[in-house]
Amino acid sequence: MTAAVEARARSEFDAEIRQETTPLTAGERQRALREFDVVVPTLGDQFDAASFAGVSAPRCRLLANFGVGYNHIDVEAAKTAGIAVSNTPGAVTDATADTAMTLMLMTARRAGEGERLVRSGQWQGWHPTQMLGLHLTGKHVGIVGFGRIGEAIARRCHFGFGMSVSYLARSEKSPGFAVTRADSLIDLAANVDVLVLAVPGGAGTRHLINADVLAAMQPEALLINIARGEVVDQAALIAALQARRLAGAGLDVYEFEPEVPLALRQMEQVTLLPHLGTATEEVRSDMGHLALDNVAAFLAGNALISPV
Numbered sequence: 332m333t334a335a336v337e338a339r340a341r342s343e344f345d346a347e348i349r350q351e352t353t354p355l356t357a358g359e360r361q362r363a364l365r366e367f368d369v370v371v372p373t374l375g376d377q378f379d380a381a382s383f384a385g386v387s388a389p390r391c392r393l394l395a396n397f398g399v400g401y402n403h404i405d406v407e408a409a410k411t412a413g414i415a416v417s418n419t420p421g422a423v424t425d426a427t428a429d430t431a432m433t434l435m436l437m438t439a440r441r442a443g444e445g446e447r448l449v450r451s452g453q454w455q456g457w458h459p460t461q462m463l464g465l466h467l468t469g470k471h472v473g474i475v476g477f478g479r480i481g482e483a484i485a486r487r488c489h490f491g492f493g494m495s496v497s498y499l500a501r502s503e504k505s506p507g508f509a510v511t512r513a514d515s516l517i518d519l520a521a522n523v524d525v526l527v528l529a530v531p532g533g534a535g536t537r538h539l540i541n542a543d544v545l546a547a548m549q550p551e552a553l554l555i556n557i558a559r560g561e562v563v564d565q566a567a568l569i570a571a572l573q574a575r576r577l578a579g580a581g582l583d584v585y586e587f588e589p590e591v592p593l594a595l596r597q598m599e600q601v602t603l604l605p606h607l608g609t610a611t612e613e614v615r616s617d618m619g620h621l622a623l624d625n626v627a628a629f630l631a632g633n634a635l636i637s638p639v
Contacts, residue, residue: 332397333612336619343627344369357382364389364414369626372404373397380408389414393635395625397618398609399423400559401639402532416639417625420479422617427608428483431527431557432491434581435472437602438553439465439525444599465524465553465578471495473523475516475539476530476558477504484527485510497523520547525555532559542567545577553579557608560584569594572601583608 332340332348340346347367349355354375355363363370364386372378372394383389383405389412394404396418406416437443441464448454448462472488474481477500488494489508497511499519504510513519516539520526526548530536540554540563548554554577556563565586571577572595579600585591588606595601609615625635 332619333616335616336623339620339623343623344630357385361385364391364412367391369393369395369629371395371397371622371626374400374403376403378404378409380405383408383412383414386412393417393626393629395622395629396639397622400532402559404639406639415629415635417622417629417635417637418639419618419621420637422614422621423609424479424483426611426614427480427529427557428487430583430604430608431480431484431529431555432487434555434557434583434602434604435467435525435527435553438555438579438581438600439467441600443602447599465551467494467525468492469494470524471497471522472525472527473513473519474498474527474529475519476500476528477510478529480557481527481529482506484529516544517547520544520552521549523552524549525553527555528558528562530558530562532561537561538564540564540568542570545571548577550576551578553577553581555581557583560586560588565592565595572598 337348340348360376360378360382368390370391378394391414394409394414394416396404396416399418399420401416401418404416409416441462445462472494474485474496477498481498485496485498485506489496497513497519498504499513499516503512528540530539542564545567563586568580569592572580581602583604583606591603595603609618621637625637628634628636
């Protein structure tokens, strides 16, 4: 946690703060459920059904998740065990949308490749056809998922870059500016210059972007993922990029994170970020404070602020 959140946790609660940044082991997860009233997990801490099954009488009554995504928590198994779950929506929206735009610009304009060229000492100076990329202004962007984050990305694309915006969602959306709802994922993929993923993780969206979707995309198009790594069939993406059936990809998340395949790391047309989506001091503090707000409400016997 940030210093501000850690200080609040220690002052308001009898808190034990784990110093390691690696995910909780199975044994640590079960200890947490047995010994603490509230646990504040992060996205690497896999509170699956087995975690709850291994503790017959958990002391824990709340998992106050640090993050908006909670696909690492088996919510139904938690509720069966008498444990509530909360998350931190809202706090992450703008930072994650900004990261999507960073990936779009870096990939379209080959910024990572260009920086590596300069750092290598091999740059020989400007010339008219050096490192030509994709001009984003006025292009067509497709957004898969149109919740808070998807809409924030669309707003930046529409007002900042004059882009046409299409989206895929379960219901019609009215964000206050021109957007078009796609009939299907394949239709959306086939008609946009940039396809941005902004859906939750979990079984329902695993490999949503598969070989068929990638094959439908235009060869000049870009894929941007700020959702969850497992939303994309990583092997199919690598194959499409290697075959040049796709111009490039910008990734902040990976299917088997933190493992990033060598094939992706070797491709110049791929922008790779280390899951930076919400990585600012202000946003991580806001997330932490919202998690602790949920803890405080729960312990006071009040309704959770952001229940799952």
